[in-house]
Amino acid sequence: MISVFIVFAIFILFYVNKMTNSLCIQKEIPEENQHKVFRTINVLITILLISSYLEILYT
Template sequence: MSWFFMVAYFIFSWFILYNMNAMTYKLIIQKEIPEVKQPGVFRMINVCITILLISLYVKVVFT
């Protein structure tokens, strides 16, 4: 069960990160954020989402 869950969760996580990056890109275009600040916005959102996904995985696996 653990191996299958890990693979399914990896696919789910990739899908979530891809969608969050697409929404972030649309937000950057809509709000006309300068190109200098764009990498920082993407980095911050990706780090936050990755932390949330890892903590959810740990919670599900160890509880």
């Protein structure tokens, strides 16, 4: 089960990063601020994925 969830998590992170890149291009966010946007979104998505995995694991 963990291997399926890891593949799913990698797919989600890749797709969210793709959408974040589109957001940065559309909103014309400066290059120096894009790193902060990507870091913030990746940390939040990682927390969401970990909490959802723990919820699946313990229910």
